[in-house]
Amino acid sequence: MTERQKQIIAAAISLFLTEGVSVPTARIAKAAGVSNGTLFNAFATKQDLIDAIYRKTKSDMLAVWPNPAGRNLDRAMMRANWDAYLGWARHAPDDHRVMHLLKDSGLASPQVKSEVDAQAAPYGAPLLEAFETGAIRGPSVNFISDLIFTQIDLVIAHNLTGAGEDLAFDMLCNTIGLD
Template sequence: MNGKRERILHSAFHLFTTRGFHDTPTSLIAREAGVANGTLFNHFATKEDLINQLYLASKESLVTAMKEKVDPKDDIRSQILTIWRNSMNWALKNPEQFNFFRQYSNSPFILNETREEGRQQFVPFISILEKGIETHVLKPVSIDLMLSIISGIISSTVEVLFRGAPGKPSGEIMEKAFMMLWDSIKI
């Protein structure tokens, strides 16, 4: 990734999550990235294009992390547990990307084409869920509902971890939250 483009993305992640879309002019993003405003537009046609690229970049980063050490030979629960841990660790290591994704995943600024491109990145994980449904390990519900449930529990758990839970180690919180997740999707 180009150094200037990467700095623009990093600055935009931070500014969009702290100031919002409308209160983040491209001139501020460029200034924070240490580039000229014209340079921003050399990489992104519009502010809307930038936010769509951020959406895809955050999904790509998450998917890359989610894939680590997932063994297709493992049972469905073990695969989902690995994906869960990877997702949680990614969110804790990348709070700006996580917060951006959480804030903008349902935003009207994200184009339907961008959403579909992002969804395609999740095909390997969707396949695991479909296999779990087909083999009667997971509840026979729509994949969209299952993904929404998983996403919601991840988001809630990360929020608790970001705030800090007095007297509870983060590993314990993550494991208990996974048990709640597993109980909600398994047969």
């Protein structure tokens, strides 16, 4: 990714969060300090820009997670993932918020969602295996995954740290039956 693309993405993230995803590309270009033509040289369409933002935020999130290769899901692994995600979300709150905005709005293209899902698959494998073997419980692995991320997002929303964060983690583990 070029510096110009990074500059445009940063401006778009800020505007998406303050004005919504429908903000005109001309406003994004102005905020990035480039012409509208330069924006479209960097990203052929607004959809390409949206997809680049979604890809970047999800990739940045995954980059902080411990490598799950060959590990079974246990409380220590869950806590390492929990801490990594919380650290990233607290360090890059706008990226965290826009990642959710694009996911929840359905604006990221199916192709990019599929690409990101494939990138994330190794990180979800221990969760899937734990569900399939009965090491954790829930209605479905997708439900459990959503529960984990929602619990973390609640920790962020309520600004929990220390004992409050630990209690939220314990509540999650108790809910899914992770000893």
